[in-house]
Amino acid sequence: MALTLLRFALRNVWRNRRRSLLTIAAMAGGLFVLVFLKGLQDGYVAQRLDRGLGLSLGHVVVRAAGPNAPGIPDAANIAKALLSDPSIAAAAPRVRFEAFAQGADASAGISVAGVDPAAEAGVTWISRAIVEGTFWDDKDVVEPYPIVVGRDLARRLGVSLGGKIALLVEGEDRALIAEPFRVTGIFHTGATLYDGGVAYVPRSIAARMMLVRGDATEVAARVRDPLAAPDVAARLARDPRFANLSVASWREAAPEMQEAMEVLRVMELIRTGVLFALVGLGILNTITMSLCERRREFGTLMAVGMAPEKLFTLLVLEVAVLALAGVLLGVGGAFAVVTGWLGRTGVNVSALGASLPGALAGTSVIYPIVTGENLLLAGAWVLGISFAVLIVPLYRILRLDPATALRDRV
Amino acid sequence: MTRVLFAFVWIYAAASPLFAADAPRMLDGAYAKLFAKPFTATASLAIRRQDWSRRIGVTVYYLDARRALARLTGSQRDLGTVALRSGGRVYLYFPRAELLVGAPSAGGSLPLFGSDFTADDLLAFGDLAGRFAVVSESAETLSGVPARRYELKPREAKDSPYGLVKLWLSRDGGAPLREEFRSPEGNLLREIVVESDGRLPLPTLWRARGYGRKGGESELQFHSFDSGRPLDAELFTVAGLRRWR
Numbered sequence: 001m002a003l004t005l006l007r008f009a010l011r012n013v014w015r016n017r018r019r020s021l022l023t024i025a026a027m028a029g030g031l032f033v034l035v036f037l038k039g040l041q042d043g044y045v046a047q048r049l050d051r052g053l054g055l056s057l058g059h060v061v062v063r064a065a066g067p068n069a070p071g072i073p074d075a076a077n078i079a080k081a082l083l084s085d086p087s088i089a090a091a092a093p094r095v096r097f098e099a100f101a102q103g104a105d106a107s108a109g110i111s112v113a114g115v116d117p118a119a120e121a122g123v124t125w126i127s128r129a130i131v132e133g134t135f136w137d138d139k140d141v142v143e144p145y146p147i148v149v150g151r152d153l154a155r156r157l158g159v160s161l162g163g164k165i166a167l168l169v170e171g172e173d174r175a176l177i178a179e180p181f182r183v184t185g186i187f188h189t190g191a192t193l194y195d196g197g198v199a200y201v202p203r204s205i206a207a208r209m210m211l212v213r214g215d216a217t218e219v220a221a222r223v224r225d226p227l228a229a230p231d232v233a234a235r236l237a238r239d240p241r242f243a244n245l246s247v248a249s250w251r252e253a254a255p256e257m258q259e260a261m262e263v264l265r266v267m268e269l270i271r272t273g274v275l276f277a278l279v280g281l282g283i284l285n286t287i288t289m290s291l292c293e294r295r296r297e298f299g300t301l302m303a304v305g306m307a308p309e310k311l312f313t314l315l316v317l318e319v320a321v322l323a324l325a326g327v328l329l330g331v332g333g334a335f336a337v338v339t340g341w342l343g344r345t346g347v348n349v350s351a352l353g354a355s356l357p358g359a360l361a362g363t364s365v366i367y368p369i370v371t372g373e374n375l376l377l378a379g380a381w382v383l384g385i386s387f388a389v390l391i392v393p394l395y396r397i398l399r400l401d402p403a404t405a406l407r408d409r410v
Numbered sequence: 411m412t413r414v415l416f417a418f419v420w421i422y423a424a425a426s427p428l429f430a431a432d433a434p435r436m437l438d439g440a441y442a443k444l445f446a447k448p449f450t451a452t453a454s455l456a457i458r459r460q461d462w463s464r465r466i467g468v469t470v471y472y473l474d475a476r477r478a479l480a481r482l483t484g485s486q487r488d489l490g491t492v493a494l495r496s497g498g499r500v501y502l503y504f505p506r507a508e509l510l511v512g513a514p515s516a517g518g519s520l521p522l523f524g525s526d527f528t529a530d531d532l533l534a535f536g537d538l539a540g541r542f543a544v545v546s547e548s549a550e551t552l553s554g555v556p557a558r559r560y561e562l563k564p565r566e567a568k569d570s571p572y573g574l575v576k577l578w579l580s581r582d583g584g585a586p587l588r589e590e591f592r593s594p595e596g597n598l599l600r601e602i603v604v605e606s607d608g609r610l611p612l613p614t615l616w617r618a619r620g621y622g623r624k625g626g627e628s629e630l631q632f633h634s635f636d637s638g639r640p641l642d643a644e645l646f647t648v649a650g651l652r653r654w655r
Contacts, residue, residue: 102509143506166507173457173464174624175524176511177488178504208487213462 009317027326030279035334039368049226058220059229071214090122093216095206103157114206133185148185150195284389299405323386445536449637459626478533495533525628526618
């Protein structure tokens with residue numbers, strides 16, 4: 001009997017192709033929009049974490065605990081301990097400080113990172129942003145010491161490749177220390193603040209200038225899955241090898257980014273709610289119209305003796321067929337377009353008048369990300385809403401008086 | 411960095427020499443003679459903090475009450491750094507980086523070479539009357555030594571971190587014995603205790619203690635004193651600083 005009803009349902013769906021295709025298109029279109037927007041946001045978040053944090057901070061940062069303990073003793077061992085965790089892809093010790101830079105033409109307050117170029121390349125992508133010169137080799141670390149600066153900063157200070165910069169800092173001992181540097185590399189990330197206010201110097205020189213206790217002020221790590229960084233940091237914080245140290249994920253170390261993520265999450269909730277409501281209304285409209293158009297047909301079926309529960313099953317099967325077709329089309333289309341096409345080419349939001357070099361560290365192209373979980377969730381939602389909107393029309397159909405329905409001219 | 415920039419935005423407030431004439435003669439006897447002619451003195455400066463210490467060499471070149479400089483020796487990290495006090499301004503010259511930083515006279519109250527001393531402690535001691543006005547003077551015995559106690563107010567109060575400075579000078583010869591620097595709220599910021607073993611014309615041991623967040627103890631031990639060598643006035647100018655390379 002069920003098979004017969006399924007055959008009837010398929011025949012009914014196929015009978016009015018235009019109406020059925022419209023219903024399927026409404027479902028598939030709504031689902032596509034849901035998946036695309038969610039993918040765009042996930043892509044933006046992932047890029048922000050990867051490019052933004054991957055440019056400066058890193059995903060997990062280990063620092064000395066307490067305000068009076070500015071240095072990390074034996075940073076190399078801490079880096080090794082970090083790398084022993086399978087979630088950590090790379091780790092790099094650094095000495096960070098603020099300095100006053102004097103160039104040929106002008107001076108400026110800047111942020112300086114004392115780094116080991118090879119280790120830093122595993123954690124950040126700054127080495128790939130070099131547009132002139134290079135990072136230094138060990139043999140280059142002689143006075144005047146090598147320095148790599150942002151393109152805008154170099155212009156502001158009036159220096160070019162090979163030019164001299166003096167850095168003045170207040171060391172941990174409160175002594176003012178100035179060291180001479182020569183520009184060996186110039187980078188351009190596209191992030192205005194970074195290009196105009198950051199410089200890299202050899203870590204050993206930075207540690208000596210600052211008189212850091214230990215050999216680094218922090219050890220930064222890149223986590224394979226940036227979104228898992230808070231869990232990784234919490235796990236590492238319990239590790240006795242990091243006792244007396246502070247282990248923070250980007251959530252604690254870059255609270256402004258965490259706030260931005262929270263805003264995005266709330267916006268996503270609101271937007272998804274509105275979208276789901278719109279998609280639901282669209283499906284409700286098509287199904288209600290379709291059922292209203294078929295009042296005489298239902299009256300006839302009831303008049304010839306079709307039991308109400310069979311009619312109920314028939315209509316549920318019809319909607320199931322439509323919804324399944326809509327979901328398959330929507331999921332397939334979204335996967336093909338968002339992952340297969342836009343996932344590779346990206347969505348250039350600058351074409352829409354938006355410019356995001358600061359947020360995405362030098363690019364305005366967002367690469368959407370679609371996960372299987374998101375596809376399943378969106379499909380389940382469209383299926384659920386398709387059946388949910390059936391309740392009222394079905395109730396009215398089942399209470400239909402066959403004689404009245406047969407007189408309908410619709 | 412904040413402190414570095416702070417030094418640059420301090421409003422210029424050079425001490426006016428006109429006031430000096432009105433002030434009581436705080437330095438007299440041997441000390442008036444000492445600061446009356448140029449001298450060179452070498453010292454070792456030990457800086458102690460909670461969990462580390464550092465020792466550097468310092469040479470002080472004194473030309474007159476308004477011009478003196480101190481130069482660092484014996485430190486790989488900041489070798490040759492020069493602090494000059496001239497014409498009411500303070501300059502720091504970093505010869506390796508060829509960097510010259512100038513600050514108004516108030517910059518003389520900032521830590522010298524990371525110690526608990528300031529540039530004014532060493533380079534402007536002879537200009538006490540130019541920098542401070544005496545608000546009270548009394549006789550006192552300090553650790554068994556007859557002394558005169560002065561309470562001093564900065565002449566340019568708005569540019570000074572101090573609200574009150576207490577100075578004890580020996581009644582016999584005018585040698586400094588002790589200094590206390592208090593904030594406008596009356597909190598003790600720093601104190602300097604001076605001892606002399608009579609080997610040199612100036613006190614041989616200066617101990618400073620800072621009570622700020624990064625404060626600690628610093629000790630300046632003078633080894634030699636030479637007042638017979640002429641000093642070129644050009645070396646005490648901004649242009650002449652570069653000759654210290």
